[in-house]
Amino acid sequence: MVNGGPHKAGCTYTALREAAGALEKRGIETEICWLGNEPVAGCAACGACRATGRCCKKDAVNLFLDKAEKADGFVFGSPVHFASATGAITSFMDRAFYAAFGAAGLFFGKPTAAIVTCRRGGATAAFDQLNKYFTISGMPVVSSKYWNMAHGNTPDEVKRDLEGMQVMRALGENMAWLLKCIEAGKAAGVPPPEQEQRVATNFIR
Numbered sequence: 001m002v003n004g005g006p007h008k009a010g011c012t013y014t015a016l017r018e019a020a021g022a023l024e025k026r027g028i029e030t031e032i033c034w035l036g037n038e039p040v041a042g043c044a045a046c047g048a049c050r051a052t053g054r055c056c057k058k059d060a061v062n063l064f065l066d067k068a069e070k071a072d073g074f075v076f077g078s079p080v081h082f083a084s085a086t087g088a089i090t091s092f093m094d095r096a097f098y099a100a101f102g103a104a105g106l107f108f109g110k111p112t113a114a115i116v117t118c119r120r121g122g123a124t125a126a127f128d129q130l131n132k133y134f135t136i137s138g139m140p141v142v143s144s145k146y147w148n149m150a151h152g153n154t155p156d157e158v159k160r161d162l163e164g165m166q167v168m169r170a171l172g173e174n175m176a177w178l179l180k181c182i183e184a185g186k187a188a189g190v191p192p193p194e195q196e197q198r199v200a201t202n203f204i205r
Contacts, residue, residue, distance in 0.1 A: 004089025022172025049099035083122030
């Protein structure tokens with residue numbers, strides 16, 4: 001789990017913990033990685049990660065990518081800033097997901113989800129933004145009882161959003177179920193989807 005909020009134990013952490021609790025009840029180990037509150041650099045488009053599968057900048061992105069190799073699933077969380085995910089998690093995901101294109105299998109086929117927290121509005125726009133990283137990477141996107149959002153301006157307010165907390169628990173339950181289904185499929189000899197060589201079509205010739 002990635003906490004893209006500026007506060008280590010803020011609203012986004014509170015929502016992630018609710019989902020983590022449901023996963024842990026089903027025997028799934030979780031870890032929440034906080035991006036911190038220092039600036040996260042954007043992608044420099046240098047292309048170095050094409051060869052190595054890691055970013056040329058030595059920071060939280062590469063630490064996450066090292067962990068991602070062993071992870072079976074992911075949840076990315078962000079508060080809403082001006083109807084978008086935070087600048088920090090946007091830069092982080094731009095670089096992590098671009099680097100992962102150079103590391104076969106790092107994200108492909110692994111269940112994932114986004115969660116967002118906000119005081120009042122902009123949640124669906126930020127939620128949509130984060131989901132686009134997953135669908136371009138061949139990741140099964142895990143849903144809940146509603147869009148994965150919780151409302152509140154403080155962690156205590158988020159906890160009092162009873163529907164939001166239920167949504168997080170349902171997300172954890174659904175992800176635990178899918179992870180166990182994937183493991184059962186592997187044990188039964190069900191092969192993963194076959195990946196064709198990527199075709200890139202440019203519209204200007």
